[in-house]
Amino acid sequence: MHFRGIESSVLTYLWGSFDVVIWALEVNHSMTMKFLVCISKAPDTTSRIAFTEGDTQFDANGVQFIVNPYDEWYALVRALELKEQHGGSVTTITVGEADCDPVIRKALAIGADDALRIDANPQDALHTASLIAHHAKQGGYDVVLCGKETIDHNGSVVGGMVAEMLDVAYISLATSLDLDGGKAQAKREASGGLETVEATLPVVVSAAKGMAEQRIPNMRGIMAARTKPLNVVPAEGGVQGTAVSKFELPPAKGDCKMVSADAPEELVRLLREEAKVL
Amino acid sequence: MNCLTFVPTKNGQATKAGLEAVSYAKQCGATVTALVVGELNGDGGAGAAGASKVLHMGDNLQDEGQIARVVAAAADAEGATLVVAPHDHIGRAVAPRVAVRMGAGMVPGVTGLLQGSEVKKNVFSGKAMAHVNIETEKKVVTTTPNAFGVASDGAAASVEAFAADAGEARLTVKGFEASSEDGSVPLPEAVRVVSAGRGLKGPEHWGIVEELAQAMQATKACSRPVSDMGWRPHHEHVGQTGITIRPDLYIAAGISGAIQHLAGVNQSKVIVAINTDPEAPLFKAADYGIVGDAFEVLPKLTAAIETLG
Ligand SMILES: Cc1cc2nc3c(=O)[nH]c(=O)nc-3n(C[C@H](O)[C@H](O)[C@H](O)COP(=O)(O)OP(=O)(O)OC[C@H]3O[C@@H](n4cnc5c(N)ncnc54)[C@H](O)[C@@H]3O)c2cc1C
Numbered sequence: 166m167h168f169r170g171i172e173s174s175v176l177t178y179l180w181g182s183f184d185v186v187i188w189a190l191e192v193n194h195s196m197t198m199k200f201l202v203c204i205s206k207a208p209d210t211t212s213r214i215a216f217t218e219g220d221t222q223f224d225a226n227g228v229q230f231i232v233n234p235y236d237e238w239y240a241l242v243r244a245l246e247l248k249e250q251h252g253g254s255v256t257t258i259t260v261g262e263a264d265c266d267p268v269i270r271k272a273l274a275i276g277a278d279d280a281l282r283i284d285a286n287p288q289d290a291l292h293t294a295s296l297i298a299h300h301a302k303q304g305g306y307d308v309v310l311c312g313k314e315t316i317d318h319n320g321s322v323v324g325g326m327v328a329e330m331l332d333v334a335y336i337s338l339a340t341s342l343d344l345d346g347g348k349a350q351a352k353r354e355a356s357g358g359l360e361t362v363e364a365t366l367p368v369v370v371s372a373a374k375g376m377a378e379q380r381i382p383n384m385r386g387i388m389a390a391r392t393k394p395l396n397v398v399p400a401e402g403g404v405q406g407t408a409v410s411k412f413e414l415p416p417a418k419g420d421c422k423m424v425s426a427d428a429p430e431e432l433v434r435l436l437r438e439e440a441k442v443l
Numbered sequence: 444m445n446c447l448t449f450v451p452t453k454n455g456q457a458t459k460a461g462l463e464a465v466s467y468a469k470q471c472g473a474t475v476t477a478l479v480v481g482e483l484n485g486d487g488g489a490g491a492a493g494a495s496k497v498l499h500m501g502d503n504l505q506d507e508g509q510i511a512r513v514v515a516a517a518a519d520a521e522g523a524t525l526v527v528a529p530h531d532h533i534g535r536a537v538a539p540r541v542a543v544r545m546g547a548g549m550v551p552g553v554t555g556l557l558q559g560s561e562v563k564k565n566v567f568s569g570k571a572m573a574h575v576n577i578e579t580e581k582k583v584v585t586t587t588p589n590a591f592g593v594a595s596d597g598a599a600a601s602v603e604a605f606a607a608d609a610g611e612a613r614l615t616v617k618g619f620e621a622s623s624e625d626g627s628v629p630l631p632e633a634v635r636v637v638s639a640g641r642g643l644k645g646p647e648h649w650g651i652v653e654e655l656a657q658a659m660q661a662t663k664a665c666s667r668p669v670s671d672m673g674w675r676p677h678h679e680h681v682g683q684t685g686i687t688i689r690p691d692l693y694i695a696a697g698i699s700g701a702i703q704h705l706a707g708v709n710q711s712k713v714i715v716a717i718n719t720d721p722e723a724p725l726f727k728a729a730d731y732g733i734v735g736d737a738f739e740v741l742p743k744l745t746a747a748i749e750t751l752g
């Protein structure tokens with residue numbers, strides 16, 4: 166096994182430690198719930214995507230960053246609703262450098278109690294997940310929520326990796342989530358429909374559309390967010406498995422062939438004979 | 444190179460996404476062992492798609508944490524350095540766990556073959572591609588549904604029973620609600636999609652969309668405001684914050700083509716735009732276009748398809 170910059174003995178130690186289930190035993194099963202919400206920053210959905218340094222780096226010049234929509238609209242809001250229902254606390258966790266602080270403040274303005282930033286430039290999903298898991302193991306969280314995927318990496322990977330590292334259940338692509346006596350009940354996306362599932366706590370959940378309604382932070386929330394704790398800790402226990410060697414933009418699209426509104430049979434012919442998709 | 448491919452099945456047959464994963468692995472030059480957990484008839488179709496062998500564990504495991512243990516154990520038993528799974532709802536829950544168990548670097552949702560240690564995937568919601576180098580000896584990838592073909596020229600594969608310690612179940616499935624009464628192909632796997640937006644003016648007008656979809660054997664989709672307003676169910680919402688699709692044919696009527704909408708559909712092989720506004724941005728992303736009223740064009744298109752058979 167070879168991870169860049171990490172000796173394999175260290176790695177073996179890390180993998181070994183994922184099997185330790187002390188985390189699960191420490192969890193508090195009373196009705197006061199501890200929520201951890203994974204918040205990532207993503208380029209605004211209208212951003213022009215461009216690359217620099219020989220197409221190896223994302224060009225952040227002039228790009229507005231937002232909270233990854235799945236993390237904000239669904240994971241965070243549902244955690245807040247469940248806290249309102251059961252009591253407890255909502256902590257956010259972000260792997261990133263200081264440029265993440267504005268999006269973390271937004272999560273605090275929406276209602277999270279406190280935030281943790283692990284000071285590292287995330288290299289890949291394994292790296293992000295190992296840093297999150299390292300912290301979560303010590304935190305005694307009942308529910309770790311993340312988004313369905315990041316809109317920049319489009320991975321859908323971090324949540325599953327965290328669950329495995331913590332050795333707990335994982336409900337992926339959940340569209341609803343409720344808690345009841347040490348169990349999580351959820352609906353989740355499945356082929357051609359929704360599955361109803363039940364999992365024992367602690368649990369990691371990835372949040373998809375349907376789980377909650379977006380909340381707009383109000384003035385009081387924005388003011389309060391300024392003084393809520395945003396704790397920055399150095400990166401510990403991170404391992405990496407992949408690295409992007411190059412980005413590429415898709416080839417420019419050819420012209421759109423126009424067909425008269427009175428001749429739909431011509432469109433059908435083109436789709437069949439020219440495009441060969443019918 | 445030995446590859447273990449995790450193949451989900453439905454009624455004992457491998458799913459299309461599962462077979463795509465098998466054919467993908469074979470095309471990468473690997474000797475492919477397929478792993479099936481649960482019901483299996485014959486080789487489930489895995490042999491024809493390129494698997495030389497099928498490992499079968501009959502237990503109906505529902506917790507993907509358990510499935511991941513079995514996949515990792517099978518990969519180990521086969522000396523596999525590559526694990527492939529489809530990037531569908533099950534693969535997304537299983538593969539990341541397998542990667543952690545195996546100490547493997549993972550690339551989800553690949554769109555190109557693994558060449559050496561490098562593989563291509565879409566990033567920024569289809570607005571760019573990344574070449575990703577997997578730096579570990581063991582590798583895990585998940586294949587984007589409908590991005591790769593299914594081979595059918597392989598021989599039937601031998602089926603061997605497989606047993607492994609799956610650990611305890613911490614998740615159970617209690618029920619299932621089908622989202623489409625008509626039994627159409629789920630959007631992520633759909634080959635043809637008919638979609639409509641706010642231009643349709645109200646949910647009562649969806650009949651013309653349904654008829655076209657039916658005539659084309661297509662799956663229905665919609666833009667985000669349409670699902671937000673409750674005109675259509677959430678599971679039809681495509682785009683950056685909805686479902687990402689990759690059909691051969693995407694027909695969009697009364698959809699302006701906002702950047703967030705395009706992000707979820709721009710990987711379609713052929714895009715057709717139908718819009719009253721010739722300046723609608725969707726025409727810039729489309730291959731074929733009709734400037735016209737959806738209320739007139741859609742029924743005519745349906746009729747044209749029905750007469751041409
Ligand atoms: C963070 C964020 C995420 C988003 N994510 C998504 C997403 O995932 N998916 C998504 O779709 N949107 C998304 N959006 C919304 C997106 O920006 C657009 O608002 C939305 O796509 C517009 O939907 P529409 O095309 O149906 O409606 P409109 O933009 O209102 O377009 C309606 C179109 O119909 C045409 N029209 C009107 N009458 C007719 C007729 N009779 N026949 C034919 N054409 C007609 C009009 O010319 C117009 O082009 C997101 C927005 C944000 C800010």
Ligand SMILES: Nc1ncnc2c1ncn2[C@@H]1O[C@H](COP(=O)(O)O)[C@@H](O)[C@H]1O
Nearest residue numbers: 203205260311312314315320321322323
């Ligand atoms: N750098 C990060 N910091 C905190 N959480 C993250 C980070 N990257 C990803 N996540 C979480 O993991 C989810 C899935 O990410 P991904 O696997 O990259 O698609 C996101 O929706 C976030 O909730």
